[in-house]
Amino acid sequence: MTSDADTDRPLSAARYPDALRRRLAAELATARDRTQALTDAVDDAELMQQHSPLMSPLHWDVAHIANMEDFWLVRRATPGETASPGVREDIDHLYDAFTNPRSGRPELPLLDPVEARAYGATVRERALQILEEAGTDGRALLDDGFVFGMIAQHEQQHVETMLATHQLRQGPRALRADPPPTSSQARDLIGSEVFHPAGTFTMGTDAGGPDVYALDNERPAHRVEVAAFHLDAAPVTNAEFARFVDDGGYSRRELWSDAGWEHITGEGWSAPMTWENVDGAWYRTSFGEREAISGVADQPVLHVCFHEALAYATWAGKRLPTEVEWEYAARFDPTTGSTRRFPWGDDDPSPERANLDGRHLQPAPVGAYPDGASPLGVHQLIGDVWEWCDSGFEGYPGFAPFPYKEYSEVFFGGDFRMLRGSSFGVGAVNARTTFRNWDLPIRRQIFSGFRCARSAEHA
CATH class of the missing domain: 1.20.120.450 (dinb family like domain)
Incomplete structure:
Protein backbone atom coordinates (compact mmCIF):
# COMPACT_ATOMS: atom_id res chain seq x y z
CA MET A 1 0.00 0.00 0.00
CA ARG A 169 -18.72 -22.82 2.65
CA GLN A 170 -20.39 -25.98 3.93
CA GLY A 171 -23.79 -26.08 5.56
CA PRO A 172 -27.28 -24.78 4.80
CA ARG A 173 -27.76 -21.95 2.38
CA ALA A 174 -27.18 -18.55 3.95
CA LEU A 175 -27.90 -16.32 0.92
CA ARG A 176 -31.03 -16.05 -1.19
CA ALA A 177 -32.09 -13.92 -4.15
CA ASP A 178 -34.77 -13.63 -6.78
CA PRO A 179 -34.32 -15.93 -9.80
CA PRO A 180 -32.85 -14.43 -12.97
CA PRO A 181 -35.09 -13.52 -15.90
CA THR A 182 -36.04 -16.19 -18.39
CA SER A 183 -35.00 -16.20 -22.03
CA SER A 184 -36.92 -16.76 -25.22
CA GLN A 185 -33.77 -16.62 -27.36
CA ALA A 186 -31.65 -19.38 -25.84
CA ARG A 187 -32.42 -21.94 -28.54
CA ASP A 188 -31.41 -19.54 -31.31
CA LEU A 189 -28.23 -18.35 -29.58
CA ILE A 190 -26.74 -21.62 -28.34
CA GLY A 191 -24.10 -22.77 -30.82
CA SER A 192 -24.43 -19.71 -33.03
CA GLU A 193 -21.50 -17.50 -34.04
CA VAL A 194 -21.18 -13.84 -34.98
CA PHE A 195 -18.72 -12.74 -37.65
CA HIS A 196 -16.62 -9.71 -36.72
CA PRO A 197 -14.96 -8.02 -39.70
CA ALA A 198 -11.41 -6.75 -39.45
CA GLY A 199 -11.08 -3.26 -38.08
CA THR A 200 -9.25 -0.79 -35.90
CA PHE A 201 -10.61 0.40 -32.58
CA THR A 202 -9.59 2.25 -29.44
CA MET A 203 -8.72 -0.23 -26.70
CA GLY A 204 -8.52 0.86 -23.07
CA THR A 205 -9.20 4.33 -21.74
CA ASP A 206 -7.46 7.47 -20.49
CA ALA A 207 -7.44 9.42 -17.25
CA GLY A 208 -10.16 12.04 -17.51
CA GLY A 209 -12.10 9.91 -20.00
CA PRO A 210 -15.72 8.80 -19.64
CA ASP A 211 -14.74 6.06 -17.16
CA VAL A 212 -12.93 8.25 -14.64
CA TYR A 213 -12.52 5.39 -12.15
CA ALA A 214 -10.68 3.17 -14.62
CA LEU A 215 -7.65 1.57 -12.99
CA ASP A 216 -4.05 1.84 -14.14
CA ASN A 217 -3.97 -1.39 -16.17
CA GLU A 218 -6.88 -0.14 -18.31
CA ARG A 219 -4.81 2.87 -19.40
CA PRO A 220 -3.81 4.41 -21.72
CA ALA A 221 -6.22 4.27 -24.63
CA HIS A 222 -4.49 3.05 -27.79
CA ARG A 223 -5.45 2.04 -31.31
CA VAL A 224 -5.40 -1.66 -32.14
CA GLU A 225 -5.87 -3.47 -35.45
CA VAL A 226 -7.95 -6.64 -35.28
CA ALA A 227 -8.15 -9.41 -37.88
CA ALA A 228 -11.55 -10.81 -38.78
CA PHE A 229 -12.86 -13.54 -36.49
CA HIS A 230 -15.99 -15.36 -35.38
CA LEU A 231 -17.21 -15.18 -31.77
CA ASP A 232 -19.90 -17.22 -30.06
CA ALA A 233 -23.11 -15.24 -29.69
CA ALA A 234 -23.39 -16.38 -26.06
CA PRO A 235 -21.25 -17.98 -23.36
CA VAL A 236 -20.97 -21.77 -23.35
CA THR A 237 -23.89 -23.19 -21.39
CA ASN A 238 -24.20 -25.94 -18.80
CA ALA A 239 -25.86 -28.23 -21.34
CA GLU A 240 -23.07 -27.70 -23.88
CA PHE A 241 -20.38 -28.31 -21.30
CA ALA A 242 -22.17 -31.42 -20.03
CA ARG A 243 -21.91 -32.89 -23.54
CA PHE A 244 -18.17 -32.32 -23.45
CA VAL A 245 -17.95 -34.04 -20.05
CA ASP A 246 -20.11 -36.96 -21.18
CA ASP A 247 -17.98 -37.36 -24.30
CA GLY A 248 -14.99 -38.13 -22.10
CA GLY A 249 -13.63 -34.61 -22.20
CA TYR A 250 -11.74 -34.96 -18.91
CA SER A 251 -10.10 -38.24 -19.93
CA ARG A 252 -9.02 -37.40 -23.49
CA ARG A 253 -5.39 -36.35 -23.33
CA GLU A 254 -5.41 -34.87 -26.85
CA LEU A 255 -7.80 -32.10 -25.79
CA TRP A 256 -5.61 -30.69 -23.05
CA SER A 257 -2.48 -28.60 -22.88
CA ASP A 258 0.44 -30.13 -21.03
CA ALA A 259 -0.12 -27.86 -18.03
CA GLY A 260 -3.86 -28.44 -18.07
CA TRP A 261 -3.55 -32.24 -18.25
CA GLU A 262 -1.00 -32.29 -15.46
CA HIS A 263 -3.26 -30.23 -13.24
CA ILE A 264 -6.58 -32.02 -13.77
CA THR A 265 -5.03 -35.47 -13.40
CA GLY A 266 -3.17 -34.38 -10.28
CA GLU A 267 -6.34 -32.95 -8.77
CA GLY A 268 -8.60 -35.74 -10.01
CA TRP A 269 -11.03 -33.38 -11.71
CA SER A 270 -13.74 -34.89 -13.88
CA ALA A 271 -16.26 -32.02 -14.09
CA PRO A 272 -16.59 -28.33 -13.16
CA MET A 273 -16.33 -27.32 -9.52
CA THR A 274 -19.52 -28.11 -7.54
CA TRP A 275 -20.73 -30.61 -10.19
CA GLU A 276 -21.47 -34.20 -9.18
CA ASN A 277 -23.04 -37.14 -11.00
CA VAL A 278 -25.96 -38.75 -9.21
CA ASP A 279 -27.52 -41.84 -10.87
CA GLY A 280 -26.33 -40.71 -14.28
CA ALA A 281 -27.53 -37.12 -13.98
CA TRP A 282 -25.41 -34.03 -13.33
CA TYR A 283 -26.08 -31.71 -10.41
CA ARG A 284 -24.39 -28.57 -9.15
CA THR A 285 -24.30 -26.97 -5.71
CA SER A 286 -25.15 -23.27 -5.67
CA PHE A 287 -24.60 -21.50 -2.34
CA GLY A 288 -25.40 -24.63 -0.37
CA GLU A 289 -28.30 -25.84 -2.47
CA ARG A 290 -28.01 -28.77 -4.90
CA GLU A 291 -29.88 -28.43 -8.18
CA ALA A 292 -30.08 -30.45 -11.38
CA ILE A 293 -28.03 -29.21 -14.33
CA SER A 294 -31.04 -30.01 -16.51
CA GLY A 295 -32.92 -27.23 -14.70
CA VAL A 296 -30.24 -24.66 -15.48
CA ALA A 297 -29.19 -26.09 -18.84
CA ASP A 298 -29.29 -22.74 -20.67
CA GLN A 299 -27.26 -20.83 -18.09
CA PRO A 300 -23.56 -20.19 -18.80
CA VAL A 301 -21.34 -22.83 -17.25
CA LEU A 302 -19.72 -21.63 -14.04
CA HIS A 303 -16.59 -22.40 -12.02
CA VAL A 304 -14.31 -23.65 -14.79
CA CYS A 305 -10.64 -22.78 -14.99
CA PHE A 306 -8.75 -21.58 -18.05
CA HIS A 307 -7.48 -25.10 -18.78
CA GLU A 308 -11.01 -26.50 -18.78
CA ALA A 309 -12.23 -23.72 -21.06
CA LEU A 310 -9.35 -24.30 -23.48
CA ALA A 311 -9.97 -28.06 -23.56
CA TYR A 312 -13.64 -27.51 -24.35
CA ALA A 313 -12.76 -25.07 -27.14
CA THR A 314 -10.38 -27.66 -28.62
CA TRP A 315 -13.09 -30.32 -28.39
CA ALA A 316 -15.51 -27.97 -30.18
CA GLY A 317 -12.98 -27.26 -32.97
CA LYS A 318 -12.54 -23.67 -31.85
CA ARG A 319 -10.32 -21.60 -29.55
CA LEU A 320 -10.70 -18.99 -26.85
CA PRO A 321 -10.80 -15.33 -27.89
CA THR A 322 -7.87 -13.07 -27.20
CA GLU A 323 -8.32 -10.13 -24.87
CA VAL A 324 -8.16 -7.78 -27.86
CA GLU A 325 -10.88 -9.71 -29.71
CA TRP A 326 -13.09 -9.73 -26.64
CA GLU A 327 -12.89 -5.96 -26.12
CA TYR A 328 -13.33 -5.32 -29.84
CA ALA A 329 -16.54 -7.36 -29.80
CA ALA A 330 -17.75 -5.61 -26.67
CA ARG A 331 -17.01 -2.03 -27.77
CA PHE A 332 -16.73 -1.59 -31.53
CA ASP A 333 -19.73 -0.56 -33.62
CA PRO A 334 -18.90 -1.42 -37.25
CA THR A 335 -21.86 0.61 -38.52
CA THR A 336 -20.55 3.90 -37.17
CA GLY A 337 -16.89 2.94 -36.80
CA SER A 338 -16.98 4.16 -33.21
CA THR A 339 -15.72 2.67 -29.98
CA ARG A 340 -18.48 2.58 -27.35
CA ARG A 341 -18.31 2.28 -23.58
CA PHE A 342 -20.49 -0.82 -23.48
CA PRO A 343 -21.93 -3.34 -25.95
CA TRP A 344 -25.27 -1.48 -25.91
CA GLY A 345 -23.87 2.05 -26.09
CA ASP A 346 -22.54 4.64 -23.66
CA ASP A 347 -25.14 4.48 -20.88
CA ASP A 348 -24.24 2.87 -17.54
CA PRO A 349 -25.33 -0.73 -16.84
CA SER A 350 -28.92 -1.24 -15.74
CA PRO A 351 -30.89 -4.32 -14.57
CA GLU A 352 -32.43 -4.61 -18.05
CA ARG A 353 -29.02 -4.84 -19.70
CA ALA A 354 -26.80 -6.95 -17.45
CA ASN A 355 -26.83 -9.39 -14.54
CA LEU A 356 -24.71 -7.62 -11.90
CA ASP A 357 -24.63 -6.66 -8.21
CA GLY A 358 -25.41 -10.17 -6.98
CA ARG A 359 -29.09 -9.52 -7.55
CA HIS A 360 -29.74 -13.12 -8.69
CA LEU A 361 -26.76 -15.05 -7.26
CA GLN A 362 -26.45 -17.06 -10.46
CA PRO A 363 -26.04 -16.53 -14.19
CA ALA A 364 -29.13 -15.90 -16.26
CA PRO A 365 -30.04 -18.10 -19.27
CA VAL A 366 -28.33 -17.00 -22.45
CA GLY A 367 -30.38 -14.39 -24.27
CA ALA A 368 -32.06 -13.13 -21.08
CA TYR A 369 -30.74 -9.59 -21.65
CA PRO A 370 -31.44 -8.66 -25.29
CA ASP A 371 -31.14 -4.96 -24.43
CA GLY A 372 -27.51 -5.59 -23.48
CA ALA A 373 -26.44 -7.17 -26.77
CA SER A 374 -23.75 -5.69 -29.01
CA PRO A 375 -24.60 -4.12 -32.40
CA LEU A 376 -23.63 -7.37 -34.13
CA GLY A 377 -25.74 -9.50 -31.79
CA VAL A 378 -23.33 -10.85 -29.17
CA HIS A 379 -25.09 -11.34 -25.86
CA GLN A 380 -24.07 -11.11 -22.20
CA LEU A 381 -20.63 -9.66 -22.69
CA ILE A 382 -21.20 -7.79 -19.42
CA GLY A 383 -22.38 -9.66 -16.34
CA ASP A 384 -23.28 -13.31 -15.64
CA VAL A 385 -19.78 -14.88 -15.82
CA TRP A 386 -16.18 -13.73 -16.17
CA GLU A 387 -14.95 -14.96 -19.54
CA TRP A 388 -11.50 -16.51 -19.97
CA CYS A 389 -9.38 -15.04 -22.75
CA ASP A 390 -6.25 -16.63 -24.19
CA SER A 391 -3.97 -13.71 -23.33
CA GLY A 392 -1.41 -13.03 -20.64
CA PHE A 393 -1.41 -10.00 -18.35
CA GLU A 394 0.79 -7.18 -19.60
CA GLY A 395 0.70 -3.39 -19.44
CA TYR A 396 -0.59 -1.44 -22.39
CA PRO A 397 1.88 0.67 -24.42
CA GLY A 398 2.69 3.69 -22.28
CA PHE A 399 1.47 2.07 -19.05
CA ALA A 400 2.27 3.95 -15.83
CA PRO A 401 1.48 2.52 -12.37
CA PHE A 402 -1.08 4.51 -10.38
CA PRO A 403 -1.46 4.96 -7.52
CA TYR A 404 0.74 2.01 -6.48
CA LYS A 405 2.72 -0.66 -8.32
CA GLU A 406 1.28 -3.58 -6.37
CA TYR A 407 -2.15 -3.23 -7.95
CA SER A 408 -1.06 -4.29 -11.44
CA GLU A 409 2.56 -3.94 -12.43
CA VAL A 410 4.01 -6.59 -10.12
CA PHE A 411 1.74 -9.19 -11.77
CA PHE A 412 2.75 -8.47 -15.37
CA GLY A 413 4.49 -11.28 -17.22
CA GLY A 414 3.46 -14.17 -14.96
CA ASP A 415 1.38 -17.24 -15.70
CA PHE A 416 -1.86 -15.30 -15.40
CA ARG A 417 -4.68 -15.44 -17.92
CA MET A 418 -7.17 -12.68 -18.54
CA LEU A 419 -10.85 -12.66 -17.65
CA ARG A 420 -13.24 -10.13 -19.12
CA GLY A 421 -16.84 -9.02 -18.83
CA SER A 422 -17.73 -9.18 -15.10
CA SER A 423 -19.83 -11.82 -13.33
CA PHE A 424 -23.21 -11.71 -11.63
CA GLY A 425 -21.33 -10.92 -8.41
CA VAL A 426 -19.59 -7.79 -9.72
CA GLY A 427 -20.77 -4.36 -8.60
CA ALA A 428 -21.95 -2.09 -11.39
CA VAL A 429 -19.23 0.45 -10.50
CA ASN A 430 -16.65 -2.15 -11.58
CA ALA A 431 -18.48 -3.40 -14.65
CA ARG A 432 -16.70 -1.96 -17.67
CA THR A 433 -15.69 -3.27 -21.05
CA THR A 434 -12.20 -1.95 -20.29
CA PHE A 435 -11.94 -3.64 -16.88
CA ARG A 436 -9.16 -6.25 -16.82
CA ASN A 437 -9.35 -9.16 -14.40
CA TRP A 438 -6.62 -11.78 -14.19
CA ASP A 439 -6.00 -15.04 -12.38
CA LEU A 440 -3.94 -18.19 -12.54
CA PRO A 441 -5.13 -20.67 -15.19
CA ILE A 442 -5.90 -23.30 -12.51
CA ARG A 443 -8.35 -21.12 -10.57
CA ARG A 444 -12.03 -21.99 -10.69
CA GLN A 445 -13.46 -20.88 -7.35
CA ILE A 446 -14.10 -17.58 -9.12
CA PHE A 447 -17.33 -17.02 -11.06
CA SER A 448 -15.72 -17.88 -14.37
CA GLY A 449 -17.07 -19.17 -17.66
CA PHE A 450 -16.16 -18.56 -21.29
CA ARG A 451 -17.23 -18.35 -24.91
CA CYS A 452 -15.37 -19.65 -27.94
CA ALA A 453 -13.92 -17.94 -30.99
CA ARG A 454 -12.70 -19.00 -34.42
CA SER A 455 -10.35 -17.30 -36.84
CA ALA A 456 -12.08 -16.10 -40.00
CA GLU A 457 -9.60 -17.77 -42.31
CA HIS A 458 -10.84 -21.10 -40.98
CA ALA A 459 -14.43 -20.37 -41.89
Missing part, protein backbone atom coordinates in the same frame (compact mmCIF):
# COMPACT_ATOMS: atom_id res chain seq x y z
CA THR A 2 2.93 2.35 -0.34
CA SER A 3 2.20 5.47 -2.34
CA ASP A 4 4.60 6.73 -4.95
CA ALA A 5 2.07 8.98 -6.62
CA ASP A 6 1.65 11.81 -4.12
CA THR A 7 4.26 14.51 -3.60
CA ASP A 8 4.25 17.63 -1.47
CA ARG A 9 2.81 20.46 -3.49
CA PRO A 10 0.72 23.56 -2.88
CA LEU A 11 -2.96 22.68 -2.84
CA SER A 12 -6.00 24.81 -3.56
CA ALA A 13 -8.95 22.48 -3.63
CA ALA A 14 -12.05 23.20 -5.69
CA ARG A 15 -14.82 21.22 -3.99
CA TYR A 16 -16.47 18.51 -6.03
CA PRO A 17 -19.84 19.46 -7.53
CA ASP A 18 -22.83 18.33 -5.47
CA ALA A 19 -23.84 15.75 -8.07
CA LEU A 20 -20.41 14.13 -8.00
CA ARG A 21 -20.29 14.06 -4.20
CA ARG A 22 -23.73 12.43 -4.10
CA ARG A 23 -22.67 9.85 -6.64
CA LEU A 24 -19.47 9.01 -4.78
CA ALA A 25 -21.31 8.72 -1.46
CA ALA A 26 -23.90 6.47 -3.09
CA GLU A 27 -21.23 4.17 -4.56
CA LEU A 28 -19.56 3.85 -1.15
CA ALA A 29 -22.92 3.13 0.50
CA THR A 30 -23.89 0.53 -2.11
CA ALA A 31 -20.64 -1.34 -1.60
CA ARG A 32 -20.98 -1.25 2.19
CA ASP A 33 -24.58 -2.50 2.03
CA ARG A 34 -23.38 -5.54 0.08
CA THR A 35 -20.55 -6.17 2.53
CA GLN A 36 -22.95 -6.07 5.45
CA ALA A 37 -25.44 -8.37 3.74
CA LEU A 38 -22.79 -11.03 3.15
CA THR A 39 -21.32 -10.82 6.65
CA ASP A 40 -24.65 -10.52 8.49
CA ALA A 41 -25.79 -13.73 6.78
CA VAL A 42 -23.59 -15.86 9.08
CA ASP A 43 -22.63 -15.63 12.74
CA ASP A 44 -19.37 -14.23 14.04
CA ALA A 45 -17.88 -17.66 14.68
CA GLU A 46 -18.30 -18.52 11.01
CA LEU A 47 -16.87 -15.17 9.94
CA MET A 48 -13.61 -16.31 11.52
CA GLN A 49 -13.52 -19.69 9.76
CA GLN A 50 -11.44 -20.31 6.67
CA HIS A 51 -13.59 -22.24 4.23
CA SER A 52 -10.76 -22.82 1.77
CA PRO A 53 -7.01 -22.07 1.74
CA LEU A 54 -7.75 -20.15 -1.46
CA MET A 55 -9.92 -17.68 0.44
CA SER A 56 -9.58 -15.46 3.49
CA PRO A 57 -11.80 -15.69 6.57
CA LEU A 58 -14.60 -13.21 5.98
CA HIS A 59 -13.62 -11.02 8.92
CA TRP A 60 -10.20 -10.48 7.29
CA ASP A 61 -11.95 -9.04 4.23
CA VAL A 62 -14.05 -6.74 6.41
CA ALA A 63 -11.00 -5.22 8.12
CA HIS A 64 -8.91 -5.18 4.93
CA ILE A 65 -11.64 -3.15 3.19
CA ALA A 66 -11.54 -0.68 6.07
CA ASN A 67 -7.73 -0.58 6.10
CA MET A 68 -7.56 0.22 2.39
CA GLU A 69 -10.05 3.04 2.89
CA ASP A 70 -8.12 4.23 5.93
CA PHE A 71 -4.85 4.25 3.99
CA TRP A 72 -6.02 5.98 0.82
CA LEU A 73 -8.92 8.18 1.95
CA VAL A 74 -8.47 9.09 5.59
CA ARG A 75 -4.72 9.58 5.32
CA ARG A 76 -4.36 10.89 1.76
CA ALA A 77 -7.53 12.66 0.66
CA THR A 78 -7.85 15.28 3.38
CA PRO A 79 -8.17 18.69 1.70
CA GLY A 80 -5.09 20.84 2.05
CA GLU A 81 -2.84 18.03 3.24
CA THR A 82 -0.70 15.40 1.56
CA ALA A 83 -1.18 13.02 4.48
CA SER A 84 -3.03 12.95 7.81
CA PRO A 85 -3.18 10.46 10.70
CA GLY A 86 -4.98 7.22 10.04
CA VAL A 87 -7.51 5.43 12.22
CA ARG A 88 -5.39 2.30 12.77
CA GLU A 89 -1.93 2.62 11.24
CA ASP A 90 -0.69 -0.07 13.63
CA ILE A 91 -2.47 -2.87 11.74
CA ASP A 92 -1.42 -2.06 8.18
CA HIS A 93 0.94 -5.03 8.14
CA LEU A 94 -1.88 -7.47 9.00
CA TYR A 95 -4.10 -6.40 6.13
CA ASP A 96 -1.55 -6.00 3.36
CA ALA A 97 -2.89 -8.43 0.75
CA PHE A 98 0.37 -8.48 -1.15
CA THR A 99 2.56 -9.66 1.71
CA ASN A 100 0.05 -11.96 3.47
CA PRO A 101 -1.03 -14.96 1.34
CA ARG A 102 -4.61 -16.06 1.92
CA SER A 103 -3.68 -19.48 3.27
CA GLY A 104 -1.84 -17.97 6.24
CA ARG A 105 -4.19 -15.15 7.18
CA PRO A 106 -6.05 -17.08 9.94
CA GLU A 107 -2.75 -17.34 11.84
CA LEU A 108 -2.37 -13.55 12.06
CA PRO A 109 -3.50 -11.61 15.16
CA LEU A 110 -6.50 -10.19 13.32
CA LEU A 111 -9.28 -7.95 14.58
CA ASP A 112 -12.27 -10.03 15.64
CA PRO A 113 -15.57 -9.47 13.78
CA VAL A 114 -16.85 -6.89 16.28
CA GLU A 115 -13.59 -4.95 16.12
CA ALA A 116 -13.43 -5.22 12.33
CA ARG A 117 -16.95 -3.84 11.91
CA ALA A 118 -16.27 -1.01 14.33
CA TYR A 119 -13.05 -0.15 12.48
CA GLY A 120 -14.93 -0.05 9.20
CA ALA A 121 -17.66 2.18 10.63
CA THR A 122 -15.15 4.66 12.06
CA VAL A 123 -13.17 4.83 8.83
CA ARG A 124 -16.33 5.33 6.78
CA GLU A 125 -17.48 8.15 9.02
CA ARG A 126 -14.14 9.89 8.53
CA ALA A 127 -14.20 9.24 4.77
CA LEU A 128 -17.65 10.80 4.35
CA GLN A 129 -16.57 13.84 6.34
CA ILE A 130 -13.60 14.21 3.99
CA LEU A 131 -15.84 13.82 0.96
CA GLU A 132 -17.91 16.82 2.06
CA GLU A 133 -14.87 19.07 1.70
CA ALA A 134 -12.79 17.23 -0.89
CA GLY A 135 -12.15 18.40 -4.40
CA THR A 136 -9.68 18.57 -7.23
CA ASP A 137 -6.53 20.05 -5.71
CA GLY A 138 -3.63 19.25 -8.00
CA ARG A 139 -3.26 15.63 -6.92
CA ALA A 140 -4.16 13.05 -9.55
CA LEU A 141 -5.52 10.88 -6.76
CA LEU A 142 -8.35 13.36 -6.24
CA ASP A 143 -9.11 14.26 -9.86
CA ASP A 144 -12.79 13.60 -10.59
CA GLY A 145 -13.07 11.84 -7.23
CA PHE A 146 -10.84 9.01 -8.43
CA VAL A 147 -9.72 7.87 -4.98
CA PHE A 148 -13.33 7.60 -3.74
CA GLY A 149 -14.27 5.60 -6.82
CA MET A 150 -11.18 3.43 -6.36
CA ILE A 151 -12.21 2.62 -2.78
CA ALA A 152 -15.80 1.83 -3.79
CA GLN A 153 -14.48 -0.49 -6.50
CA HIS A 154 -12.04 -2.12 -4.10
CA GLU A 155 -14.83 -2.94 -1.65
CA GLN A 156 -17.00 -4.29 -4.47
CA GLN A 157 -14.12 -6.51 -5.59
CA HIS A 158 -13.92 -7.94 -2.08
CA VAL A 159 -17.68 -8.35 -2.03
CA GLU A 160 -17.33 -10.67 -5.02
CA THR A 161 -14.48 -12.47 -3.25
CA MET A 162 -16.66 -12.89 -0.15
CA LEU A 163 -19.45 -14.16 -2.36
CA ALA A 164 -17.06 -16.80 -3.69
CA THR A 165 -16.26 -17.72 -0.07
CA HIS A 166 -19.98 -18.21 0.55
CA GLN A 167 -20.05 -20.56 -2.43
CA LEU A 168 -17.28 -22.66 -0.87
